Amino acid sequence: MSNGAFALKRAGFGVTARRDAWWIQPLVTFAVFSAFIVYSTWAGMQGEYYHFGPYLSPFYSPELFGESPHRWIDAVKPTWWPAWMLWSPAFFVVPFPIGFRLTCYYYRGAYYKAFWADPPNCAVGEPRKGYLGENAFPLILQNLHRYFLIPALALIAILAYDAWVALWFKNATTGVYEFGLGVGSIVLALNAFLLGGYTLGCHSLRHLVGGGLDRMSESPARMVSWRCVSCLNNRHMRWAWFSLVWVGFTDLYVRLCAMGIWTDWRII
Numbered sequence: 001m002s003n004g005a006f007a008l009k010r011a012g013f014g015v016t017a018r019r020d021a022w023w024i025q026p027l028v029t030f031a032v033f034s035a036f037i038v039y040s041t042w043a044g045m046q047g048e049y050y051h052f053g054p055y056l057s058p059f060y061s062p063e064l065f066g067e068s069p070h071r072w073i074d075a076v077k078p079t080w081w082p083a084w085m086l087w088s089p090a091f092f093v094v095p096f097p098i099g100f101r102l103t104c105y106y107y108r109g110a111y112y113k114a115f116w117a118d119p120p121n122c123a124v125g126e127p128r129k130g131y132l133g134e135n136a137f138p139l140i141l142q143n144l145h146r147y148f149l150i151p152a153l154a155l156i157a158i159l160a161y162d163a164w165v166a167l168w169f170k171n172a173t174t175g176v177y178e179f180g181l182g183v184g185s186i187v188l189a190l191n192a193f194l195l196g197g198y199t200l201g202c203h204s205l206r207h208l209v210g211g212g213l214d215r216m217s218e219s220p221a222r223m224v225s226w227r228c229v230s231c232l233n234n235r236h237m238r239w240a241w242f243s244l245v246w247v248g249f250t251d252l253y254v255r256l257c258a259m260g261i262w263t264d265w266r267i268i
Contacts, residue, residue: 013126
């Protein structure tokens, strides 16, 4: 048998033996992801119509500074914020979930195909000849995913609290907060649920709770945690897309209610 070296010849861009409509998946990914980027950027820069009654848009939570009753600090904006610079309470929030999603292991594979054609899809020729991997700038920054996990977990707890707050409505006559259930309450609860399923199924969290062990059976608590995370991780793609679309819809719901375009129907 020959031990000679073989030179791999790359196929040209788009060349493939696949007979299915392989281009649909990256095209849909490009369209949905682009729409979310445009909308979330626009919504985060508005700085208004992000709260309605007990509801707070997830793009603005936690609201450290702001105009709503949900703010943590009793000030509309920091005193050190430059007067010439655009201001929005979302500026303190958006970088963390964006960083978490952009560095997500699943999303990397999705937007590498859709935006960079690297490759356009499995077994399809790509436009470049070389491969640098994620060992050089800027892709080496993808390794920050494990660190973005920390604020992402904190945000899930905060959004769960927001869903609880969304169940308490202020009585216009007495000024007392009373339990109730509106359509918006359900929207915010589903948002926390879907984002929780996506975040708690993260590959980095799965390694954190179950990695570094030679025998999983010797650590029952970590085994249970690993199995729970693995269960969510098996559907990580679905959690990723459902949560992405729903978090955008949640902001849209709160925004349109605050603008008086939609009516928030009270169930209880």
